[in-house]
Amino acid sequence: MTFSLARPDDVVLEIDLAAVRANFRYVAALVGPYVTVAAVVKSDAYGLGLVNIAKALIETGCDLLFVANLDEAILLRSRFGRIAIAVFRDEFDRFGGFYQSYGLIPVVNNCKELHAVCAAGEAQTYFLNVETGFSRFGLSVGDIHRNYLLRTFERCRPSILLSHLACGECIWDETNVLQRDRFRSVYDLLRPTGGSLAASAGVWLGKSYHFDMVRVGSALYGIDTAGVQATRLQPVVKLRARILDVRDVPAGEAVGYAATFRTIRSSRVAIVGIGYKHGLPWSCANKIAVRMGNHSAPSIGRISMEYIMIDITDVPAGHCIPGTFVELLTEDFTVNDLAAAAGVSPQETLTRLGAGCTRKYVNSCSSSAGFTANRSMAAMSSPSRAER
Template identity: 30%
Template sequence: MLVDLAAIQRNFRKLAQITSGTCAAIVKGDGYGHGMREASRALQSIGAELFFSARFEDALTLRADLGAGPRIAVLDGVSPADMVEARARDIIPVVNSLEHLQVISAVAKQTAQRVPAFIHLDTAMNRLGLASEDDEYAEPLLASCRVQAYMTHFASADDVDIDLCRRQVSRLTERAQPLPRAPFSIANSCGVFLGSELHGDIIRPGKSTFGISPLADADNPMEQPATILAPVVQIRTLKKGDPVGYSCTWHAPEPRRIAILAIGYANGFMRDNSNKGSVVFCGQRAPVVGRVSMDLTAVDISALPETGAHVGAAAEIVGSTITYREVAETIGTNEHEAIIALGRGCKRFFVNRGANV
């Protein structure tokens, strides 16, 4: 997996230029499979000052890598057991429940200092965040916080459900009205492209920073930073009727040449690619034949010249021809899952480490 850090930087700059507020760097899921640490350093070098991770341990890694400058927040919150370390490392919790807010209040009393926190008000997701019935209990406890922003998360921006997005913004505005004044953090990647009325003061575009299309049914305005290649480790010539792979789910309809690639589901090339995925050699497609196994995949190269697919040649799994979206649609999932799986399973190499574009 070859990751172009300059492409990540260009994506972030483009997103930051769309909003009049702050653009946060969302680096959860190991930077959506692209490498959290390397991507975060690249984003810091072009001025990113607010980072969100999903887990506390990732926030600790970011603080060690990025130094004391940027704000670093944890979307899933910080557990009571980790609050002392979070305060010592200047890591900001996102408050997702009344119980969490009570812990923050207790810490503030013990230290005689208000605790910086983002306050998540749930307005439709019913996942994380303070419910509306918590508000009357939360209001007095917020005196213990230095509220960085009130945030919510769109439930159906991906589906361009603008009416629901607007209702969520309205609910957030209404619920925050009696609370201590603070900025709003609203738009995710999809929301950024649905109009400035949905942005708030801090946008949180995660997937689009890493080249994943913000809107499912529209052209992707972002650059794909990753190219994933797999080497050919063997060429085989099959007779008519010869099977390939586990359970013999494919048989050669006539004499065929197949290439065996050193990639499989252990590398994030999902088993659902069996008999329906494809790879590319020098701009020409080669379909996956037989079952994808743990470390190996067979593709039919009968239509390709021998000079195009040979032992040692590289097959494009993701790149200029095969988009993130295509990889995801082939296996019936979203781009996040597909690319994160490949990012976890494939060795990563980074280019343009010193880019500041």
Template identity: 70%
Template sequence: MQNMLSLVSPDDVLLEINLGAIQANFRTISALVGPHVRVAAVIKSDAYGLGLVEIARALIDAGCDLFFVANLNEALLLRSSHVVAAVAVFCDQFARYGRCYRSNDLTPVVNNCAELDAISAEGETQTYFLNVETGFSRLGLAFVDVRRRYLSGTFESYPPSVVLSHLACGECVADVTNVLQRNRFQAIYNLLKPIRGSLAASSGVWLGKSYHFDMVRVGSALYGLNDAGIQPNPLQPVARLRAKILDVRNVPRREAVGYGATFRTVRASRVAIAAIGYRHGLPWSSANKISVRIAGHSAPLIGKISMEYITIDVTDVPEAHCGPGAFVELLGGDFTVGDLAAAAGVIPQEVLTRLGAACTRQYLNSPSPSAVSVSRPFNAGARSR
């Protein structure tokens, strides 16, 4: 017997991505750092779940000419999609895939001495970026290794075009770790004298010009995530999340709703079932904590979040606005990715990447509601019940 199709279709959950807002955020950062500081876009992890190629093309139109990606697969996807801007790969593996880097005009970000040796072994000039450790304890050459390689003449023969590092506490203006890392980075910058130095990512750009050096690497801010809590918020929201109502039912007073009976009605209620759940990236921990918007009305999410469904109290919403087929808005207007993350007790980046990976993505050219294209996640489609 053939499997019955799920009630939920891919187009029942839509993540609208405003490309115009992303471009505006790029221009905001560019204006902040000034014309002498290059603004590179971090589009790793499928552009934070929003679509690697689509976001890259929009940012090129806004004037971006350098992208950072997570790995070689993402870089090759850009090249196969005819994205011709400069591309740097955070997790480089140049020692293993050097020929691929050269043939596709990709720039490795060197994170350790072994990869630096692979650059040196090329016997020819190879453009690369050097990642240095200044107090984050993740990737990058320690100062002792930088100094040793400097004294041995490695950087004279094979100079990096960009030296970069990463701030651990960039979102906290008063944290002394920022000053410590800036001073350490300044010492390495002065020693190697690269064409460009880059210390600040999205949060770091708000720390002031002494953190900008010659280039900033912006990811979260492009996607409207105000990690540094700057007020008034200079960034435009990028994402709007909507889900279709599948059914509406009448539930008596004092009846349980959802797994574990975490919610019981206090009155005779109308409850809508909408086609979104934790499978789509909606945080399970936001159950009983957020509301949705329906035609200008607010309606609370009640009960636990299921894999593919949520339940909403629509008793106070006119029936004409909340029947099967109507859409509820979970992100949009004054309720942002950051607000959802705060309600769930997670970070906005986690929410955005999970939503983007699982929901059907719809792209808008500008703040107007005219969609330009639709992209479905890899695993979208009909599912068995």
């Protein structure tokens, strides 16, 4: 027999699905009508909930989703029968039967998988990953040429040729040009139905990086990795946590582990029910503040596993009642700002918060007017080649 108590949630991550839709439309407008925008929803949609995020994107016109593995792909297939789903990594040579049974698209990352796909026959659609300078997955350019000479690609032509930029957020980095040129050489050799080099940051590098498809993950969730110019991405998440207790602390007393903060006056301190267990970065200690109505209160002392302390000495008592919420992420202080304060990546921050907090979905963003719809994956054709 199990026993549990019904408790209110101490930490809530609010996810604005309308903002996700607006960001999708914004990227579609940037790349234009001849470039498909595919959505990357891997790792539980960056911690924001795979099924809910996928549903919002499909309703907005997205018709291709990329996931991390077969577990995520099969879950999506059970909910959405017709959407195209591509799997970044689960070996086709081992799990080909699952790909075929569920109608999934493998991303082929090595020669062994390529040969298994070819053995499966022409009916098996696949995307081919080529290594151009990221040194993670993908066939080398030499592998591509050897298989080209063996006429492998005449027997099983890839639908989409993929690669991944290592320095897409750095507009002046010469690695981008090197990777683009390597990718183009393979693209022109194989002449697949489409090519995809750019992920979120690469969208802002210009049309020569877009090819036929961009794969957008971070940008959909309001993470600005462009490093080029100010974007109009909508913030997607807000974070709030409950005040659990309030106490008086004399001047000169330590607050939290290792006494990294000591009061310089008699202070009022609130204990808030969020910590690194919920995904709040430990390294943001003594560097951030929370919002309480129109007031701000600094976080003081180290981040504990389940708690932070905030200095509420200058905040009116009506905002500091145990059981009320403080705001940690808002429209004015986003996950990008939190990550910068902590010295970590916003992707890591968002994924950890999504996994550690109670998620609540809303539809409040209205800034989607005027953005164009996505071009269907099935409609890829020659105009984008002609533009290049």
